[in-house]
Amino acid sequence: MALEGGGGSLSEFYSSSKRLSLKVRDALERLERLEYTSSSSSSLSSSDVAVVGSSNDQAPAIRRDINQIQSLCADMDRLWRSVPSKPQRDLWKRKVEQVIEEAESFRASLDKYQTRQHKRMQEARERAELLGRASGDSHVLRIFDNEAQARESAHRSSRLLEESLATGVAILSKYSEQRDHLKRAQRKALDVVNALGLSNSLLRLIERRNRVDKWIKYAGMVSTIVILLVFLRWTRS
Numbered sequence: 001m002a003l004e005g006g007g008g009s010l011s012e013f014y015s016s017s018k019r020l021s022l023k024v025r026d027a028l029e030r031l032e033r034l035e036y037t038s039s040s041s042s043s044l045s046s047s048d049v050a051v052v053g054s055s056n057d058q059a060p061a062i063r064r065d066i067n068q069i070q071s072l073c074a075d076m077d078r079l080w081r082s083v084p085s086k087p088q089r090d091l092w093k094r095k096v097e098q099v100i101e102e103a104e105s106f107r108a109s110l111d112k113y114q115t116r117q118h119k120r121m122q123e124a125r126e127r128a129e130l131l132g133r134a135s136g137d138s139h140v141l142r143i144f145d146n147e148a149q150a151r152e153s154a155h156r157s158s159r160l161l162e163e164s165l166a167t168g169v170a171i172l173s174k175y176s177e178q179r180d181h182l183k184r185a186q187r188k189a190l191d192v193v194n195a196l197g198l199s200n201s202l203l204r205l206i207e208r209r210n211r212v213d214k215w216i217k218y219a220g221m222v223s224t225i226v227i228l229l230v231f232l233r234w235t236r237s
Contacts, residue, residue, distance in 0.1 A: 010079040010092065017072040017099045020065050024106050027062045031113055059114055066110065069103040 073096060080092035 010076055010083075013072045013076045013079070014095060014099070017069050017076070017103075020069045020072070021099065021102050021106070024062055024065045024069070027058065027065075028106065028109055028113070031058065031062075035113065035116070059110060062110055063107075066103055066106050069099065069106070073100045073103060 076092070076096045076099070080089060080096055083089040083092055
């Protein structure tokens with residue numbers, strides 16, 4: 001792509017923006033790993049405070065890179081509109097929009113990170129001030145701790161009761177389903193028994209009919225023989 005702006009071509013601007021995007025993404029991932037490591041404990045130690053301070057020192061450099069990406073996006077947004085070929089113009093439009101979205105996502109992630117870090121530092125300062133003022137009121141603090149532990153224990157007990165209730169309801173539901181299955185099986189068994197009873201009656205009726213047909217056949221045979229004998233004697237006489 002040979003289109004050029006004030007400081008380079010569209011392709012050069014795009015390549016520079018992608019390199020900066022990779023750099024910013026790696027930097028944000030490092031900050032998130034540091035944040036996860038420092039937040040693994042319930043309170044900020046002196047080393048954690050140092051980590052937070054170091055992370056905050058890196059934030060301005062990351063923000064400058066994001067501003068640079070957005071500046072390149074402004075140049076690319078101006079240049080892609082001058083591409084003569086419509087398919088190429090649509091392609092560059094999608095590429096530039098993708099870089100713009102990435103830059104906005106980077107800025108939002110950095111803002112959220114700095115907000116969380118500011119909140120953690122503020123909580124650490126307030127905790128330190130509270131502990132300093134309460135050095136002579138340790139008894140009151142122990143009471144608060146005991147109450148907090150009691151509330152947490154009550155919450156755990158409530159959760160266990162809810163889980164037990166849910167388990168009992170599930171078991172009763174399974175029993176109800178099994179009972180319905182047994183009822184259906186019983187009805188099917190009764191239907192089979194009734195069908196077998198009907199079949200036995202029908203078989204007995206067929207057997208009686210076969211016997212009657214057999215006697216009729218024998219009687220017909222005997223009658224035919226008697227008639228033939230009578231006819232033969234009559235013809236001879």
